[in-house]
Amino acid sequence: MLNRCTCVFALALATLAPTGPLPIASALAQDDVAAAAPVRYDGHKVVRANIRNLRDLRTMETLSPDCWTHGSGVGPVDYRIPPDSLAALDASGVPYDVMIEDVQALIDAERQGGRGDGWYDDYHNLAEIEAFMQSLADTYPNLAETFVVGNSLEGRPIRGIRIHNPNGGAGNPDVLYHGAIHAREWITTMACTYIMDTLLAGYGSDPDLTALVNQLNFHIIPVMNVDGYSYTWTNDRMWRKNRRNNGGGQYGVDLNRNYSVGWGGEGSSGRSSSETYRGTAPFSEPESQVMRDYQLALPNFQGFIDIHSYGQLILQPYGYTSQLPPDHSTYQSIGANMETIMESLHGKSWTHGPTYTTIYPASGVTLDWAYAEAGAWGLSFELRDTGQYGFLLPASQIIPSSEECFEGAMVLARFLTMQLSVGTLTAGQNGQFDISNGTPNTMTYLAYSIQGLGSTYVAPLNVTLDLRSPVQAGPGRVSDGSGSVSWTLPIPQGTSGRQVWFQGAQLGRTTNVVEKTIN
Ligand code: 0X9
Ligand code: ZN
Numbered sequence: 204m205l206n207r208c209t210c211v212f213a214l215a216l217a218t219l220a221p222t223g224p225l226p227i228a229s230a231l232a233q234d235d236v237a238a239a240a241p242v243r244y245d246g247h248k249v250v251r252a253n254i255r256n257l258r259d260l261r262t263m264e265t266l267s268p269d270c271w272t273h274g275s276g277v278g279p280v281d282y283r284i285p286p287d288s289l290a291a292l293d294a295s296g297v298p299y300d301v302m303i304e305d306v307q308a309l310i311d312a313e314r315q316g317g318r319g320d321g322w323y324d325d326y327h328n329l330a331e332i333e334a335f336m337q338s339l340a341d342t343y344p345n346l347a348e349t350f351v352v353g354n355s356l357e358g359r360p361i362r363g364i365r366i367h368n369p370n371g372g373a374g375n376p377d378v379l380y381h382g383a384i385h386a387r388e389w390i391t392t393m394a395c396t397y398i399m400d401t402l403l404a405g406y407g408s409d410p411d412l413t414a415l416v417n418q419l420n421f422h423i424i425p426v427m428n429v430d431g432y433s434y435t436w437t438n439d440r441m442w443r444k445n446r447r448n449n450g451g452g453q454y455g456v457d458l459n460r461n462y463s464v465g466w467g468g469e470g471s472s473g474r475s476s477s478e479t480y481r482g483t484a485p486f487s488e489p490e491s492q493v494m495r496d497y498q499l500a501l502p503n504f505q506g507f508i509d510i511h512s513y514g515q516l517i518l519q520p521y522g523y524t525s526q527l528p529p530d531h532s533t534y535q536s537i538g539a540n541m542e543t544i545m546e547s548l549h550g551k552s553w554t555h556g557p558t559y560t561t562i563y564p565a566s567g568v569t570l571d572w573a574y575a576e577a578g579a580w581g582l583s584f585e586l587r588d589t590g591q592y593g594f595l596l597p598a599s600q601i602i603p604s605s606e607e608c609f610e611g612a613m614v615l616a617r618f619l620t621m622q623l624s625v626g627t628l629t630a631g632q633n634g635q636f637d638i639s640n641g642t643p644n645t646m647t648y649l650a651y652s653i654q655g656l657g658s659t660y661v662a663p664l665n666v667t668l669d670l671r672s673p674v675q676a677g678p679g680r681v682s683d684g685s686g687s688v689s690w691t692l693p694i695p696q697g698t699s700g701r702q703v704w705f706q707g708a709q710l711g712r713t714t715n716v717v718e719k720t721i722n
Pocket of ligand 1: 271272385388459509511512513518522558562565568569570571583584585
């Protein structure tokens with residue numbers, strides 16, 4: 204296996220970095236104060252090289268200090284090229300297209316900000332992200348609280364927000380999303396704040412989101428690699444790894460190569476200068492250790508998405524091997540559903556599939572661990588874009604990109620909750636009603652309303668239906684061993700054109716609401 208992205212200038216860059224762990228006070232102060240001389244990228248281009256053979260690969264590794272897409276084998280790979288290497292690139296004969304003319308120009312535009320005062324008008328540093336989470340928790344005290352996963356290498360708390368129903372959500376499946384395991388992937392942090400914001404604002408007003416929060420506990424960690432993220436704001440916008448001092452002037456372990464499943468294999472590097480350096484052992488890093496322990500301590504861990512950028516990809520297990528996981532066909536259907544909804548929002552193209560073949564081999568990655576060791580459905584997103592701006596996605600795309608991420612994330616959430624689907628309804632014919640993912644072997648009910656949405660407490664089931672004046676449709680039925688129930692029910696004559704709202708329920712659980720117009 205070939206390792207890419209030999210960081211030949213890492214030594215030069217590292218001399219700009221403070222040596223050793225910072226005292227916590229000064230580390231935190233740095234969140235708001237740029238270093239005296241942040242790394243500059245004047246005249247640096249990002250090129251998409253067409254790698255045809257080992258020679259091309261070696262050429263690019265020599266010319267580029269920083270690979271932006273860690274591909275393997277032949278095909279297109281994005282590299283940042285410093286200005287003094289451009290002539291050598293042209294002389295090398297490796298075919299390429301320029302994706303970004305001047306990296307510093309994009310960094311300057313990003314730092315200028317000023318698009319507006321809204322939260323999503325600009326990117327935000329760690330202190331601002333933490334304040335945003337705290338203000339959400341303060342605004343929705345019955346639905347959310349912040350928590351600390353654990354501390355980073357430099358002693359920063361890794362913070363997240365938990366979102367649950369007003370009863371605390373005990374026993375519900377736990378779903379975890381995290382962003383910025385790679386420090387420079389700023390859009391992923393904003394997308395995480397959008398997910399928490401949207402879920403909380405939608406609770407009680409959007410029946411679909413209400414049903415999800417009622418049935419799931421969300422754990423959202425917008426910045427997993429806090430030291431690296433902080434460093435991208437103060438010292439080097441293009442930092443990827445954590446801030447481990449590897450010795451010899453080399454810094455950083457790729458936290459997404461530091462997990463135990465497949466650790467040390469293909470698509471990771473044993474060289475401490477590499478952008479995909481795996482560390483000295485599985486879980487050698489405090490950030491991956493505390494994330495592991497947090498996930499293992501969840502009472503009912505079922506869903507996980509590690510949010511990255513860029514590439515517009517939906518990645519499934521495995522990253523470390525070309526073998527397909529035992530649940531491949533289920534993953535394919537989850538991935539296809541994500542792809543459909545993410546494409547439908549803004550017309551961007553998305554691709555889903557196993558990590559190994561869809562992006563490239565990558566071992567010791569989070570999603571393989573979440574799936575193979577923690578027993579959750581594990582996936583990873585690569586958010587916008589496909590290389591026009593790469594990691595420097597303009598702030599004007601924060602909202603659309605976050606919307607795509609949110610809808611994709613909700614596909615996994617819906618997969619883990621009790622869902623009602625209703626077939627076409629025609630007056631005088633039978634209609635088909637299916638509930639999936641309920642509690643197995645449990646009495647299950649179907650309700651409808653012709654008055655629309657509302658809030659109706661049903662004491663015997665201890666649930667609040669999101670329907671106004673609901674009526675029971677058909678008989679209660681006991682779900683099968685996998686939690687499914689179906690009804691085939693006659694739709695009365697003369698109801699054509701009427702609007703009807705349906706919802707399923709079990710003891711303590713409700714489905715989404717389905718709205719239908721009868722043909
Ligand atoms: O190389 C990576 O770690 C990810 N790509 S990135 O450009 N964001 O660095 C892809 C790895 C896929 N697997 C997981 N995310 N777990
Ligand atoms: Zn990444």
